[in-house]
Amino acid sequence: xxxxxxxxxxxxxxxxxxxxxxxxxxxxxxxxxxxxxxxxxxxxxxxxxxxxxxxxxxxxxxxxxxxxxxxxxxxxxxxxxxxxxxxxxxxxxxxxxxxxxxxxxxxxxxxxxxxxxxxxxxxxxxxxxxxxxxxxxxxxxxxxxxxxxxxxxxxxxxxxxxxxxxxxxxxxxxxxxxxxxxxxxxxxxxxxxxxxxxxxxxxxxxxxxxxxxxxxxxxxxxxxxxxxxxxxxxxxxxxxxxxxxxxxxxxxxxxxxxxxxxxxxxxxxxxxxxxxxxxxxxxxxxxxxxxxxxxxxxxxxxxxxxxxxxx
Amino acid sequence: xxxxxxxxxxxxxxxxxxxxxxxxxxxxxxxxxxxxxxxxxxxxxxxxxxxxxxxxxxxxxxxxxxxxxxxxxxxxxxxxxxxxxxxxxxxxxxx
Numbered sequence: 001x002x003x004x005x006x007x008x009x010x011x012x013x014x015x016x017x018x019x020x021x022x023x024x025x026x027x028x029x030x031x032x033x034x035x036x037x038x039x040x041x042x043x044x045x046x047x048x049x050x051x052x053x054x055x056x057x058x059x060x061x062x063x064x065x066x067x068x069x070x071x072x073x074x075x076x077x078x079x080x081x082x083x084x085x086x087x088x089x090x091x092x093x094x095x096x097x098x099x100x101x102x103x104x105x106x107x108x109x110x111x112x113x114x115x116x117x118x119x120x121x122x123x124x125x126x127x128x129x130x131x132x133x134x135x136x137x138x139x140x141x142x143x144x145x146x147x148x149x150x151x152x153x154x155x156x157x158x159x160x161x162x163x164x165x166x167x168x169x170x171x172x173x174x175x176x177x178x179x180x181x182x183x184x185x186x187x188x189x190x191x192x193x194x195x196x197x198x199x200x201x202x203x204x205x206x207x208x209x210x211x212x213x214x215x216x217x218x219x220x221x222x223x224x225x226x227x228x229x230x231x232x233x234x235x236x237x238x239x240x241x242x243x244x245x246x247x248x249x250x251x252x253x254x255x256x257x258x259x260x261x262x263x264x265x266x267x268x269x270x271x272x273x274x275x276x277x278x279x280x281x282x283x284x285x286x287x288x289x290x291x292x293x294x295x296x297x298x299x300x301x302x303x304x305x306x307x308x309x310x311x
Numbered sequence: 312x313x314x315x316x317x318x319x320x321x322x323x324x325x326x327x328x329x330x331x332x333x334x335x336x337x338x339x340x341x342x343x344x345x346x347x348x349x350x351x352x353x354x355x356x357x358x359x360x361x362x363x364x365x366x367x368x369x370x371x372x373x374x375x376x377x378x379x380x381x382x383x384x385x386x387x388x389x390x391x392x393x394x395x396x397x398x399x400x401x402x403x404x405x406x
Contacts, residue, residue, distance in 0.1 A: 185379035
Protein backbone atom coordinates (compact mmCIF):
# COMPACT_ATOMS: atom_id res chain seq x y z
CA UNK A 1 0.00 0.00 0.00
CA UNK A 2 2.11 2.87 -1.24
CA UNK A 3 2.29 6.39 -0.05
CA UNK A 4 0.05 9.33 0.03
CA UNK A 5 -0.89 11.35 -2.99
CA UNK A 6 -3.76 13.74 -3.55
CA UNK A 7 -4.05 16.69 -1.27
CA UNK A 8 -2.44 14.99 1.67
CA UNK A 9 0.13 17.73 2.21
CA UNK A 10 0.55 19.02 5.73
CA UNK A 11 -1.04 22.28 6.64
CA UNK A 12 -0.46 24.59 9.56
CA UNK A 13 2.95 23.33 10.59
CA UNK A 14 4.75 24.05 13.85
CA UNK A 15 4.03 27.78 13.74
CA UNK A 16 0.32 27.11 13.36
CA UNK A 17 0.29 24.66 16.26
CA UNK A 18 2.22 27.13 18.41
CA UNK A 19 -0.25 29.87 17.52
CA UNK A 20 -3.30 27.85 18.47
CA UNK A 21 -1.68 26.49 21.64
CA UNK A 22 -0.84 30.02 22.76
CA UNK A 23 -4.29 31.22 21.85
CA UNK A 24 -5.88 28.41 23.84
CA UNK A 25 -3.84 29.39 26.87
CA UNK A 26 -4.63 33.08 26.60
CA UNK A 27 -8.12 33.20 25.15
CA UNK A 28 -9.64 29.85 25.94
CA UNK A 29 -11.47 27.67 23.51
CA UNK A 30 -14.17 30.11 22.36
CA UNK A 31 -11.62 32.80 21.54
CA UNK A 32 -9.49 30.30 19.65
CA UNK A 33 -12.48 29.09 17.67
CA UNK A 34 -12.91 32.74 16.63
CA UNK A 35 -9.52 32.77 14.89
CA UNK A 36 -10.59 29.83 12.80
CA UNK A 37 -12.96 31.93 10.74
CA UNK A 38 -10.03 34.01 9.46
CA UNK A 39 -7.62 31.12 9.04
CA UNK A 40 -10.15 28.98 7.18
CA UNK A 41 -11.08 31.89 4.95
CA UNK A 42 -7.41 32.12 4.01
CA UNK A 43 -7.41 28.42 3.08
CA UNK A 44 -10.65 28.85 1.14
CA UNK A 45 -9.02 31.51 -1.01
CA UNK A 46 -5.49 30.12 -1.37
CA UNK A 47 -5.61 26.35 -0.91
CA UNK A 48 -7.05 25.40 -4.27
CA UNK A 49 -6.17 21.69 -3.91
CA UNK A 50 -8.12 21.29 -0.67
CA UNK A 51 -11.02 23.38 -1.99
CA UNK A 52 -11.20 21.45 -5.24
CA UNK A 53 -11.15 18.05 -3.49
CA UNK A 54 -13.79 19.24 -1.01
CA UNK A 55 -15.96 20.59 -3.80
CA UNK A 56 -16.01 17.11 -5.34
CA UNK A 57 -17.57 15.82 -2.12
CA UNK A 58 -19.97 18.75 -1.81
CA UNK A 59 -21.19 18.27 -5.39
CA UNK A 60 -22.22 14.72 -4.47
CA UNK A 61 -23.55 15.51 -1.02
CA UNK A 62 -25.43 18.68 -2.01
CA UNK A 63 -26.15 18.32 -5.73
CA UNK A 64 -28.77 21.05 -5.58
CA UNK A 65 -26.55 23.69 -4.03
CA UNK A 66 -25.30 26.56 -6.17
CA UNK A 67 -21.54 27.05 -6.59
CA UNK A 68 -21.55 29.92 -4.10
CA UNK A 69 -23.45 27.81 -1.60
CA UNK A 70 -20.96 24.99 -2.07
CA UNK A 71 -18.08 27.34 -1.30
CA UNK A 72 -19.86 28.17 1.94
CA UNK A 73 -20.23 24.42 2.57
CA UNK A 74 -16.50 23.95 2.08
CA UNK A 75 -15.83 26.86 4.43
CA UNK A 76 -17.99 25.18 7.08
CA UNK A 77 -16.10 21.96 6.54
CA UNK A 78 -12.74 23.71 7.07
CA UNK A 79 -14.02 25.41 10.21
CA UNK A 80 -15.28 22.14 11.63
CA UNK A 81 -11.95 20.48 10.99
CA UNK A 82 -10.23 23.37 12.74
CA UNK A 83 -12.53 22.97 15.73
CA UNK A 84 -11.79 19.28 15.78
CA UNK A 85 -8.04 19.98 15.88
CA UNK A 86 -8.45 22.59 18.61
CA UNK A 87 -10.59 20.24 20.68
CA UNK A 88 -7.92 17.59 20.36
CA UNK A 89 -5.22 19.95 21.65
CA UNK A 90 -7.44 21.32 24.35
CA UNK A 91 -8.18 17.83 25.62
CA UNK A 92 -4.51 16.85 25.40
CA UNK A 93 -3.43 19.91 27.33
CA UNK A 94 -5.58 18.76 30.22
CA UNK A 95 -7.53 22.04 30.32
CA UNK A 96 -10.63 20.84 28.59
CA UNK A 97 -12.85 17.95 29.50
CA UNK A 98 -15.00 16.36 26.85
CA UNK A 99 -17.88 14.02 27.16
CA UNK A 100 -17.48 11.07 24.77
CA UNK A 101 -20.54 8.84 24.54
CA UNK A 102 -19.57 5.39 23.33
CA UNK A 103 -22.19 3.29 21.52
CA UNK A 104 -21.55 -0.39 20.88
CA UNK A 105 -19.00 -1.03 23.57
CA UNK A 106 -20.83 -4.05 25.03
CA UNK A 107 -20.85 -5.93 21.74
CA UNK A 108 -17.12 -5.51 21.27
CA UNK A 109 -16.48 -6.48 24.87
CA UNK A 110 -18.54 -9.64 24.33
CA UNK A 111 -16.55 -10.40 21.18
CA UNK A 112 -13.27 -10.28 23.07
CA UNK A 113 -14.66 -12.45 25.85
CA UNK A 114 -15.40 -15.20 23.32
CA UNK A 115 -12.28 -15.20 21.17
CA UNK A 116 -8.56 -14.68 21.36
CA UNK A 117 -8.50 -13.19 17.85
CA UNK A 118 -8.29 -9.43 17.37
CA UNK A 119 -10.23 -7.24 14.99
CA UNK A 120 -9.92 -4.48 12.44
CA UNK A 121 -11.19 -1.09 13.48
CA UNK A 122 -12.12 0.66 10.27
CA UNK A 123 -12.51 4.37 10.46
CA UNK A 124 -12.42 7.45 8.27
CA UNK A 125 -11.39 11.07 8.43
CA UNK A 126 -14.50 11.99 10.33
CA UNK A 127 -15.37 13.88 13.47
CA UNK A 128 -12.39 13.45 15.71
CA UNK A 129 -11.29 9.89 15.21
CA UNK A 130 -8.07 10.35 17.21
CA UNK A 131 -10.16 11.59 20.11
CA UNK A 132 -12.44 8.59 19.71
CA UNK A 133 -9.48 6.27 20.28
CA UNK A 134 -9.19 7.46 23.84
CA UNK A 135 -12.77 6.35 24.43
CA UNK A 136 -11.71 2.81 23.54
CA UNK A 137 -9.02 2.65 26.21
CA UNK A 138 -11.33 0.85 28.57
CA UNK A 139 -11.34 -2.15 26.25
CA UNK A 140 -7.84 -2.66 27.64
CA UNK A 141 -6.53 -3.83 24.28
CA UNK A 142 -3.54 -2.58 22.38
CA UNK A 143 -4.68 -0.58 19.37
CA UNK A 144 -2.28 -0.42 16.43
CA UNK A 145 -2.81 2.48 14.06
CA UNK A 146 -1.76 1.54 10.54
CA UNK A 147 -0.54 4.92 9.37
CA UNK A 148 2.51 6.96 8.51
CA UNK A 149 4.20 7.78 11.81
CA UNK A 150 5.07 11.31 10.74
CA UNK A 151 1.58 11.84 9.37
CA UNK A 152 0.29 13.68 12.34
CA UNK A 153 2.40 14.60 15.34
CA UNK A 154 -0.80 15.64 17.04
CA UNK A 155 -1.98 12.05 16.98
CA UNK A 156 1.09 11.00 18.91
CA UNK A 157 0.80 13.65 21.57
CA UNK A 158 -2.94 13.22 22.07
CA UNK A 159 -2.95 9.46 22.15
CA UNK A 160 0.16 8.93 24.26
CA UNK A 161 1.51 6.69 21.54
CA UNK A 162 4.34 4.31 22.25
CA UNK A 163 4.95 5.63 25.73
CA UNK A 164 5.73 3.09 28.42
CA UNK A 165 2.17 2.61 29.54
CA UNK A 166 0.42 3.61 26.33
CA UNK A 167 -1.82 1.04 24.68
CA UNK A 168 -1.87 2.75 21.29
CA UNK A 169 0.93 2.02 18.88
CA UNK A 170 1.73 2.86 15.29
CA UNK A 171 2.38 0.40 12.49
CA UNK A 172 4.02 2.30 9.69
CA UNK A 173 2.23 1.98 6.38
CA UNK A 174 5.52 2.96 4.81
CA UNK A 175 7.37 0.11 6.46
CA UNK A 176 8.19 -3.24 4.90
CA UNK A 177 5.23 -4.51 2.86
CA UNK A 178 3.26 -1.50 4.11
CA UNK A 179 2.98 -3.00 7.57
CA UNK A 180 0.47 -5.68 6.58
CA UNK A 181 2.42 -8.56 8.14
CA UNK A 182 2.67 -6.64 11.40
CA UNK A 183 -1.04 -5.83 11.18
CA UNK A 184 -1.97 -9.47 10.68
CA UNK A 185 0.36 -10.46 13.51
CA UNK A 186 -1.41 -8.02 15.82
CA UNK A 187 -4.81 -9.49 14.90
CA UNK A 188 -3.47 -13.00 15.56
CA UNK A 189 -2.29 -11.76 18.99
CA UNK A 190 -5.83 -10.66 19.82
CA UNK A 191 -5.18 -6.95 19.39
CA UNK A 192 -6.92 -4.20 17.44
CA UNK A 193 -5.65 -2.74 14.18
CA UNK A 194 -7.11 0.60 13.17
CA UNK A 195 -7.12 1.45 9.48
CA UNK A 196 -8.49 4.43 7.56
CA UNK A 197 -10.95 3.29 4.94
CA UNK A 198 -11.89 6.42 3.05
CA UNK A 199 -8.99 8.10 1.24
CA UNK A 200 -7.86 5.99 -1.72
CA UNK A 201 -4.45 7.64 -2.07
CA UNK A 202 -2.60 5.22 -4.33
CA UNK A 203 -3.70 2.07 -2.58
CA UNK A 204 -5.48 -0.77 -4.30
CA UNK A 205 -9.11 0.16 -4.57
CA UNK A 206 -12.45 -1.10 -5.72
CA UNK A 207 -15.33 1.01 -6.87
CA UNK A 208 -18.78 1.05 -5.38
CA UNK A 209 -21.73 3.40 -5.41
CA UNK A 210 -21.35 6.17 -2.88
CA UNK A 211 -23.57 9.27 -2.77
CA UNK A 212 -25.04 8.31 -6.10
CA UNK A 213 -21.88 7.68 -8.15
CA UNK A 214 -19.07 5.18 -8.39
CA UNK A 215 -16.39 6.02 -5.85
CA UNK A 216 -13.09 4.32 -5.08
CA UNK A 217 -12.33 2.87 -1.66
CA UNK A 218 -9.10 1.22 -0.51
CA UNK A 219 -9.36 -2.51 0.10
CA UNK A 220 -6.46 -3.08 2.48
CA UNK A 221 -8.56 -3.40 5.65
CA UNK A 222 -10.95 -5.84 3.99
CA UNK A 223 -8.19 -7.98 2.53
CA UNK A 224 -6.45 -8.24 5.90
CA UNK A 225 -9.74 -9.03 7.69
CA UNK A 226 -10.67 -11.69 5.14
CA UNK A 227 -7.25 -13.29 5.45
CA UNK A 228 -7.05 -13.08 9.24
CA UNK A 229 -10.69 -14.19 9.57
CA UNK A 230 -11.63 -11.38 11.90
CA UNK A 231 -14.52 -8.89 11.95
CA UNK A 232 -14.33 -5.27 10.91
CA UNK A 233 -15.75 -2.82 13.39
CA UNK A 234 -16.56 0.57 11.90
CA UNK A 235 -15.53 3.43 14.17
CA UNK A 236 -17.55 6.60 13.71
CA UNK A 237 -17.08 9.77 15.66
CA UNK A 238 -18.97 13.04 15.57
CA UNK A 239 -18.93 16.29 17.47
CA UNK A 240 -22.41 16.58 18.90
CA UNK A 241 -22.03 19.61 21.13
CA UNK A 242 -19.51 22.19 22.26
CA UNK A 243 -17.87 19.71 24.61
CA UNK A 244 -19.33 16.42 23.54
CA UNK A 245 -18.51 13.73 21.04
CA UNK A 246 -20.31 10.62 19.96
CA UNK A 247 -18.24 7.51 19.33
CA UNK A 248 -20.10 4.74 17.55
CA UNK A 249 -18.83 1.18 17.09
CA UNK A 250 -22.18 -0.50 16.50
CA UNK A 251 -21.55 -1.30 12.82
CA UNK A 252 -19.76 -4.59 12.44
CA UNK A 253 -18.88 -6.06 9.04
CA UNK A 254 -18.41 -9.81 9.10
CA UNK A 255 -16.71 -11.21 6.03
CA UNK A 256 -17.73 -14.80 5.31
CA UNK A 257 -15.00 -17.40 5.21
CA UNK A 258 -14.56 -18.15 1.54
CA UNK A 259 -12.28 -19.91 -0.88
CA UNK A 260 -9.50 -17.75 -2.32
CA UNK A 261 -11.28 -17.52 -5.66
CA UNK A 262 -14.26 -15.78 -4.06
CA UNK A 263 -12.14 -13.39 -2.01
CA UNK A 264 -12.60 -10.42 -4.33
CA UNK A 265 -16.37 -10.70 -4.17
CA UNK A 266 -16.18 -10.91 -0.39
CA UNK A 267 -13.94 -7.84 -0.24
CA UNK A 268 -16.24 -5.89 -2.56
CA UNK A 269 -19.28 -6.82 -0.46
CA UNK A 270 -17.44 -5.54 2.62
CA UNK A 271 -16.53 -2.28 0.89
CA UNK A 272 -20.18 -1.82 -0.14
CA UNK A 273 -21.29 -2.20 3.47
CA UNK A 274 -18.69 0.29 4.65
CA UNK A 275 -19.73 2.77 1.95
CA UNK A 276 -23.33 2.38 3.13
CA UNK A 277 -22.37 3.12 6.74
CA UNK A 278 -20.29 6.13 5.69
CA UNK A 279 -23.10 7.42 3.50
CA UNK A 280 -25.51 7.39 6.43
CA UNK A 281 -22.90 9.20 8.50
CA UNK A 282 -22.41 12.01 5.98
CA UNK A 283 -26.16 12.36 5.62
CA UNK A 284 -26.34 13.10 9.34
CA UNK A 285 -23.03 14.96 9.74
CA UNK A 286 -22.21 16.41 6.30
CA UNK A 287 -19.67 18.87 7.65
CA UNK A 288 -17.64 16.37 9.64
CA UNK A 289 -16.15 14.24 6.89
CA UNK A 290 -12.70 15.64 6.23
CA UNK A 291 -11.89 13.48 3.25
CA UNK A 292 -10.16 16.17 1.17
CA UNK A 293 -9.81 13.80 -1.74
CA UNK A 294 -11.97 13.22 -4.80
CA UNK A 295 -13.15 9.63 -4.47
CA UNK A 296 -15.19 9.96 -7.64
CA UNK A 297 -12.31 11.01 -9.82
CA UNK A 298 -12.54 8.80 -12.89
CA UNK A 299 -8.85 8.14 -13.26
CA UNK A 300 -8.68 6.64 -9.78
CA UNK A 301 -9.78 3.47 -11.47
CA UNK A 302 -6.45 3.38 -13.23
CA UNK A 303 -4.70 3.13 -9.90
CA UNK A 304 -6.15 -0.32 -9.52
CA UNK A 305 -3.65 -2.64 -11.06
CA UNK A 306 -4.58 -4.44 -14.26
CA UNK A 307 -4.41 -7.70 -12.37
CA UNK A 308 -6.82 -6.38 -9.74
CA UNK A 309 -9.31 -5.27 -12.37
CA UNK A 310 -9.05 -8.56 -14.20
CA UNK A 311 -10.06 -10.54 -11.11
CA UNK B 312 20.57 -36.70 5.04
CA UNK B 313 21.50 -33.67 2.93
CA UNK B 314 20.03 -35.31 -0.14
CA UNK B 315 16.72 -35.65 1.67
CA UNK B 316 16.86 -32.03 2.71
CA UNK B 317 17.57 -30.87 -0.83
CA UNK B 318 14.82 -33.07 -2.22
CA UNK B 319 12.32 -31.74 0.28
CA UNK B 320 13.35 -28.13 -0.35
CA UNK B 321 13.02 -28.64 -4.09
CA UNK B 322 9.51 -30.04 -3.59
CA UNK B 323 8.53 -27.10 -1.36
CA UNK B 324 9.88 -24.61 -3.91
CA UNK B 325 7.92 -26.28 -6.69
CA UNK B 326 4.72 -26.31 -4.63
CA UNK B 327 5.24 -22.70 -3.63
CA UNK B 328 5.64 -21.52 -7.20
CA UNK B 329 2.46 -23.32 -8.21
CA UNK B 330 0.59 -21.82 -5.27
CA UNK B 331 1.87 -18.31 -5.99
CA UNK B 332 0.75 -18.46 -9.60
CA UNK B 333 -2.61 -20.02 -8.75
CA UNK B 334 -3.55 -18.19 -5.54
CA UNK B 335 -2.19 -14.77 -6.47
CA UNK B 336 -3.65 -15.00 -9.96
CA UNK B 337 -0.35 -14.15 -11.60
CA UNK B 338 -1.16 -13.62 -15.23
CA UNK B 339 1.33 -14.50 -17.93
CA UNK B 340 3.59 -16.15 -15.36
CA UNK B 341 4.18 -19.88 -15.22
CA UNK B 342 5.54 -21.59 -12.10
CA UNK B 343 8.69 -22.53 -13.97
CA UNK B 344 9.26 -18.87 -14.91
CA UNK B 345 9.83 -17.94 -11.27
CA UNK B 346 13.48 -18.23 -10.29
CA UNK B 347 14.33 -19.61 -6.89
CA UNK B 348 16.21 -16.45 -5.88
CA UNK B 349 13.99 -13.94 -7.66
CA UNK B 350 12.91 -11.05 -5.43
CA UNK B 351 9.19 -11.43 -4.77
CA UNK B 352 8.18 -7.89 -3.83
CA UNK B 353 8.80 -4.63 -5.66
CA UNK B 354 11.31 -5.38 -8.37
CA UNK B 355 11.50 -8.95 -9.53
CA UNK B 356 8.14 -10.69 -9.48
CA UNK B 357 6.42 -7.42 -8.60
CA UNK B 358 4.15 -8.58 -5.80
CA UNK B 359 2.69 -5.98 -3.46
CA UNK B 360 1.69 -5.73 0.18
CA UNK B 361 -1.76 -7.24 -0.31
CA UNK B 362 -0.14 -10.22 -2.02
CA UNK B 363 1.91 -10.56 1.18
CA UNK B 364 -1.36 -10.98 3.07
CA UNK B 365 -2.22 -13.85 0.75
CA UNK B 366 1.17 -15.45 1.26
CA UNK B 367 0.72 -15.25 5.05
CA UNK B 368 -2.57 -17.11 4.62
CA UNK B 369 -1.04 -19.56 2.18
CA UNK B 370 1.69 -20.48 4.70
CA UNK B 371 -0.88 -20.89 7.40
CA UNK B 372 -3.30 -22.96 5.35
CA UNK B 373 -0.83 -25.23 3.65
CA UNK B 374 1.92 -25.58 6.22
CA UNK B 375 0.34 -24.51 9.53
CA UNK B 376 2.92 -21.74 9.96
CA UNK B 377 2.04 -18.26 11.18
CA UNK B 378 4.27 -15.30 10.36
CA UNK B 379 3.64 -12.74 13.07
CA UNK B 380 6.81 -10.80 13.18
CA UNK B 381 7.72 -8.13 10.66
CA UNK B 382 11.47 -8.65 11.02
CA UNK B 383 10.94 -12.34 10.41
CA UNK B 384 8.75 -11.49 7.41
CA UNK B 385 11.38 -9.23 5.89
CA UNK B 386 13.83 -12.14 5.66
CA UNK B 387 11.36 -14.87 4.89
CA UNK B 388 9.42 -13.10 2.14
CA UNK B 389 12.47 -12.22 0.08
CA UNK B 390 12.30 -15.04 -2.47
CA UNK B 391 10.93 -18.51 -3.09
CA UNK B 392 14.22 -19.84 -1.75
CA UNK B 393 13.93 -18.03 1.59
CA UNK B 394 10.26 -18.97 1.88
CA UNK B 395 11.06 -22.63 1.23
CA UNK B 396 13.84 -22.63 3.83
CA UNK B 397 11.52 -21.05 6.36
CA UNK B 398 8.83 -23.64 5.68
CA UNK B 399 11.33 -26.48 5.87
CA UNK B 400 12.80 -25.31 9.18
CA UNK B 401 9.50 -24.54 10.86
CA UNK B 402 7.78 -27.63 9.60
CA UNK B 403 10.68 -29.68 10.89
CA UNK B 404 10.38 -28.04 14.30
CA UNK B 405 6.76 -28.96 14.56
CA UNK B 406 7.34 -32.54 13.39
